[in-house]
Amino acid sequence: MLPFDIEYYRPDTIEEAVKLYRRLRENNQEPVFYGGGTELLTRARLQDVHYDAVIDLKNIPEVRIHGQKGDWLEFGAGLRLTDLADQNLWPLLTATADRIADHTTRGQITLGGNLLSTIPYREISLPFLLMDEAEALIATDNGIERRPMADLTSDSFIKPGEFLVSVRVNGGEAKGVAYRSHKMTRQDWIDYPLVTVAVIKRPDGSIRAAFSGWAGFPFVSSEVNRILSDTSRSPRRRAQQAVSHMPVKALEDLHGRREYREFVTEYTLAQILDELEDD
Amino acid sequence: MREFTQPEQVSLTINNEPRTVVAYPGETLLYTLRGDSLGLTGAKPGCENGDCGACTVLVDGVPVKSCLVLTAEVEDHHITTVEGLREAPIQKAFLDHMAFQCGYCTSGFLMLGHALSQHVDRADEGRRTEWLRSNICRCTSYQEIADAVTETCSSLE
Numbered sequence: 001m002l003p004f005d006i007e008y009y010r011p012d013t014i015e016e017a018v019k020l021y022r023r024l025r026e027n028n029q030e031p032v033f034y035g036g037g038t039e040l041l042t043r044a045r046l047q048d049v050h051y052d053a054v055i056d057l058k059n060i061p062e063v064r065i066h067g068q069k070g071d072w073l074e075f076g077a078g079l080r081l082t083d084l085a086d087q088n089l090w091p092l093l094t095a096t097a098d099r100i101a102d103h104t105t106r107g108q109i110t111l112g113g114n115l116l117s118t119i120p121y122r123e124i125s126l127p128f129l130l131m132d133e134a135e136a137l138i139a140t141d142n143g144i145e146r147r148p149m150a151d152l153t154s155d156s157f158i159k160p161g162e163f164l165v166s167v168r169v170n171g172g173e174a175k176g177v178a179y180r181s182h183k184m185t186r187q188d189w190i191d192y193p194l195v196t197v198a199v200i201k202r203p204d205g206s207i208r209a210a211f212s213g214w215a216g217f218p219f220v221s222s223e224v225n226r227i228l229s230d231t232s233r234s235p236r237r238r239a240q241q242a243v244s245h246m247p248v249k250a251l252e253d254l255h256g257r258r259e260y261r262e263f264v265t266e267y268t269l270a271q272i273l274d275e276l277e278d279d
Numbered sequence: 280m281r282e283f284t285q286p287e288q289v290s291l292t293i294n295n296e297p298r299t300v301v302a303y304p305g306e307t308l309l310y311t312l313r314g315d316s317l318g319l320t321g322a323k324p325g326c327e328n329g330d331c332g333a334c335t336v337l338v339d340g341v342p343v344k345s346c347l348v349l350t351a352e353v354e355d356h357h358i359t360t361v362e363g364l365r366e367a368p369i370q371k372a373f374l375d376h377m378a379f380q381c382g383y384c385t386s387g388f389l390m391l392g393h394a395l396s397q398h399v400d401r402a403d404e405g406r407r408t409e410w411l412r413s414n415i416c417r418c419t420s421y422q423e424i425a426d427a428v429t430e431t432c433s434s435l436e
Contacts, residue, residue, distance in 0.1 A: 007304050041307070102332075
């Protein structure tokens, strides 16, 4: 039971949802778009967030698309993380999704909910951040707009009143890479990450890495990617260099001290690079 | 569009019986199940934060933590609670393996194990371990619980 009263709406179309949000705001209400609800319900119980109305998007067909259309792999924002794993359309996405929360909760967390979470990890974004061709379809007052997934962490990626409909990536690019996705936790298997690292090796041999848990947001770094791709150095040396050239300092929090995060990230990167040498 | 702005009737199928309950828009499924109207207290409130799994029930055969679902979301869906298992193999296995101590987490684990046994084609050891990590037993009966779930899945193969 939530500690405050809310209204619940389940629109059937994108247009209905966008108009409803606008109408509720005009009535001075605080609506939120609702996917799986795991974050909104837990934060409400902690009285960490307040809203007057939830707009449940799960009944909108475009939010549940899941498949390949032409060159694109399409993933609706309302897909559960277990849906991604069950269909396994993109193995790197499955590998990352399968280490978020626990199995039952993954059956409730949605792709869109994790991508746009206020919790800093947003691990499901890592595979998308590694791709050249990855874009989000966002419902706005002006219809559907396409925005690059590379802008996910910018303030302008999604504005109040807009919601994520789906994400798509170029299927050839997404499936044409060797990959690893490792989540490292301090102690328990089910926990927030010290760091989650997703790494791809592209057909030309270059390496890209995306990180969650290191900072308050997921990120990629062209400088780090350049270092990781320099095969004139050993995997261990590249991992050391990468960690010392991160664009932001590692977090220091309850999950681990900065030095420990750096150590775990370096160790994980070296292990992944070693494995990818053989792929 | 479904609009639900005040307490009103919600139709659910619970343990294969059609039921109608009055629920608030912000009411969780856990609260509705345990309320006076239904009185299904098998689903236990533990952390009410999605961590412990004591409130696990099945929605259309899939385990969910009922503290993390609004009743309005599962309108017209099929809900199975521990009261609806009715001597399912997982229950006998729990008895045979004494897979409980205080029993508070038991109904959640039973629902998880029952759902897993219904997906027996996928219930290899890795899958079982992964599913069972969703719930917490404060008394640490994990080995006995895993044994009971393994036996149930094996017997149905």
